Amino acid sequence: xxxxxxxxxxxxxxxxxxxxxxxxxxxxxxxxxxxxxxxxxxxxxxxxxxxxxxxxxxxxxxxxxxxxxxxxxxxxxxxxxxxxxxxxxxxxxxxxxxxxxxxxxxxxxxxxxxxxxxxxxxxxxxxxxxxxxxxxxxxxxxxxxxxxxxxxxxxxxxxxxxxxxxxxxxxxxxxxxxxxxxxxxxxxxxxxxxxxxxxxxxxxxxxxxxxxxxxxxxxxxxxxxxxxxxxxxxxxxxxxxxxxxxxxxxxxxxxxxxxxxxxxxxxxxxxxxxxxxxxxx
Amino acid sequence: xxxxxxxxxxxxxxxxxxxxxxxxxxxxxxxxxxxxxxxxxxxxxxxxxxxxxxxxxxxxxxxxxxxxxxxxxxxxxxxxxxxxxxxxxxxxxxxxxxxxxxxxxxxxxxxxxxxxxxxxxxxxxxxxxxxxxxxxxxxxxxxxxxxxxxxxxxxxxxxxxxxxxxxxxxxxxxxxxxxxxxxxxxxxxxxxxxxxxxxxxxxxxxxxxxxxxxxxxxxxxxxxxxxxxxxxxxxxxxxxxxxxxxxxxxxxxxxxxxxxxxxxxxxxxxxxxxxxxxxxx
Numbered sequence: 001x002x003x004x005x006x007x008x009x010x011x012x013x014x015x016x017x018x019x020x021x022x023x024x025x026x027x028x029x030x031x032x033x034x035x036x037x038x039x040x041x042x043x044x045x046x047x048x049x050x051x052x053x054x055x056x057x058x059x060x061x062x063x064x065x066x067x068x069x070x071x072x073x074x075x076x077x078x079x080x081x082x083x084x085x086x087x088x089x090x091x092x093x094x095x096x097x098x099x100x101x102x103x104x105x106x107x108x109x110x111x112x113x114x115x116x117x118x119x120x121x122x123x124x125x126x127x128x129x130x131x132x133x134x135x136x137x138x139x140x141x142x143x144x145x146x147x148x149x150x151x152x153x154x155x156x157x158x159x160x161x162x163x164x165x166x167x168x169x170x171x172x173x174x175x176x177x178x179x180x181x182x183x184x185x186x187x188x189x190x191x192x193x194x195x196x197x198x199x200x201x202x203x204x205x206x207x208x209x210x211x212x213x214x215x216x217x218x219x220x221x222x223x224x225x226x227x228x229x230x231x232x233x234x235x236x237x238x239x240x241x242x243x244x245x246x247x248x249x250x251x252x253x254x255x256x257x258x259x260x261x262x263x264x265x266x267x268x269x270x271x272x273x274x275x276x277x278x279x280x281x
Numbered sequence: 282x283x284x285x286x287x288x289x290x291x292x293x294x295x296x297x298x299x300x301x302x303x304x305x306x307x308x309x310x311x312x313x314x315x316x317x318x319x320x321x322x323x324x325x326x327x328x329x330x331x332x333x334x335x336x337x338x339x340x341x342x343x344x345x346x347x348x349x350x351x352x353x354x355x356x357x358x359x360x361x362x363x364x365x366x367x368x369x370x371x372x373x374x375x376x377x378x379x380x381x382x383x384x385x386x387x388x389x390x391x392x393x394x395x396x397x398x399x400x401x402x403x404x405x406x407x408x409x410x411x412x413x414x415x416x417x418x419x420x421x422x423x424x425x426x427x428x429x430x431x432x433x434x435x436x437x438x439x440x441x442x443x444x445x446x447x448x449x450x451x452x453x454x455x456x457x458x459x460x461x462x463x464x465x466x467x468x469x470x471x472x473x474x475x476x477x478x479x480x481x482x483x484x485x486x487x488x489x490x491x492x493x494x495x496x497x498x499x500x501x502x503x504x505x506x507x508x509x510x511x512x513x514x515x516x517x518x519x520x521x522x523x524x525x526x527x528x529x530x531x532x533x534x535x536x537x538x539x540x541x542x543x544x545x546x547x548x549x550x551x552x553x554x555x556x557x558x559x560x561x562x
Contacts, residue, residue: 023384025383062384062387064378064380064384064385064387064391065384067387068390068391069398070355070397070398070399071355071358071359072352072398074351074352075352077352078351078352096378096379096380096407097377098377098407099345100435100436100437100439101437102306103304103345106343107345107348110348110349110350110351116349116351117350117351117352117353118351126379126407127409127443128408128432128440128443128444129432129435129437129439129440129443129444130437130439130442130443131439132439133437133439133440151409151410154381154409156381156410156411156414158381158410158411158412158413158414159381159411159414160450160451161449161450161451161453161454162409162411162448162458163409163410165446165447165448165449165457165458166447166449167442167445167446168442168446168447169441169445170441170442172442176446180443
């Protein structure tokens with residue numbers, strides 16, 4: 001069974017580094033002439049998958065928008081996840097789950113178990129309770145050929161004080177919180193050309209502000225929000241991520257989704273080509 | 282409309298400080314002679330609500346166990362939440378959601394909006410992206426008479442390095458991450474006898490290790506995991522939380538749930554009485 005890292009490398013080689021963020025904002029539903037209902041979200045997600053198929057290799061549904069509609073929203077989500085996986089897309093559930101013990105195990109079971117209703121290829125995780133608290137889903141990911149992305153340095157400015165705080169104890173003491181997570185994930189991926197546990201580092205942040213060593217990202221996939229509406233431009237990706245640029249998944253949501261259901265495919269292709277040129281330069 | 286803090290104070294006065302954690306661990310489902318299915322979880326949750334009703338004032342369903350079963354699990358959860366609220370229990374959804382902008386707004390909408398399928402009285406939140414990133418659900422809570430609990434110092438040992446890291450910037454610089462969150466929440470609750478934004482501080486941690494000032498918790502509800510199976514005892518609650526003891530919600534899960542569906546009510550009553558004695562002493 002190929003690992004998630006191996007499957008991600010294949011996706012990079014075949015379809016490039018752009019990921020479509022399936023973000024069913026109420027304003028986009030309206031623009032796409034859909035209702036803000038579970039049924040509207042289902043249609044939105046299925047059309048987004050259709051547009052992404054054959055153009056990008058990765059999609060990232062934002063689960064919060066489905067959760068607004070409770071169990072009916074989750075039923076719509078199941079259909080969207082199934083369609084995306086059937087289309088051969090790598091699916092990253094943006095759920096930002098974090099907890100401890102049997103509870104975080106349950107979240108891992110929900111998203112990273114073959115055959116489960118919400119099965120995806122990878123999920124996002126939050127390590128406020130320590131990277132060690134995430135051992136359950138990280139072990140499960142490895143066993144099942146699945147992946148995970150742990151939030152490190154995110155793209156929003158309110159995050160900076162917490163993520164740049166300095167650890168006083170533990171194996172990463174004197175590192176910032178974000179750099180400590182990068183170090184712990186590096187150790188998990190050691191030995192793999194591209195590992196199965198990634199980190200989230202926003203395209204709007206500076207590595208230096210957190211003391212993050214790009215050399216420790218050599219085997220680590222990087223999920224990168226911040227492009228498009230949040231201000232970063234794809235052409236700058238090689239400068240922003242330096243030696244780690246080839247491991248970056250560049251997420252695009254609103255900035256391409258606003259092209260509408262008929263324009264989305266073309267908008268995505270344009271971005272894929274632009275990023276490929278930038279990475280080849 | 283009474284605020285969440287006012288409703289919590291009423292619950293404390295009427296039924297004491299114990300909260301039943303509705304934790305549908307697979308091993309408990311088996312012990313309760315239920316299947317590990319959405320239907321089994323529905324029955325587990327409804328029986329737990331029945332046992333809690335009239336004995337405690339607060340329940341805290343752990344959402345992860347429902348999420349394992351996808352949309353069917355969420356449909357079961359909706360029934361459990363509805364039954365709990367109909368029984369007059371304050372319901373805290375333990376979801377530990379955290380994100381930014383319109384995404385965290387969507388989570389707040391899902392759980393803290395009157396009439397939404399997953400409506401509860403309060404939800405748990407994670408501030409890895411900064412307390413400022415949680416403004417959406419915190420504002421929504423205030424507007425709707427709802428509440429929230431932000432993780433500060435949790436009960437698991439792997440959490441200590443991150444939560445004791447020292448902030449280098451921002452209004453709380455030089456505080457630890459956990460103490461900074463306590464300070465920010467204190468400012469939000471200022472002026473209320475008991476505020477509507479709480480923090481999570483485990484019963485297994487020492488305030489001194491994080492530099493948390495108990496005086497800044499005078500108006501802040503404290504959700505306290507760590508009692509029972511995790512090792513802390515209810516009789517020690519006044520010593521553990523000091524001047525903030527009267528604001529504590531003492532969560533009990535496995536340690537009472539293992540009494541089985543018929544023994545749960547009696548086990549809960551025993552703990553309620555024990556804690557009332559300890560707080561009165």
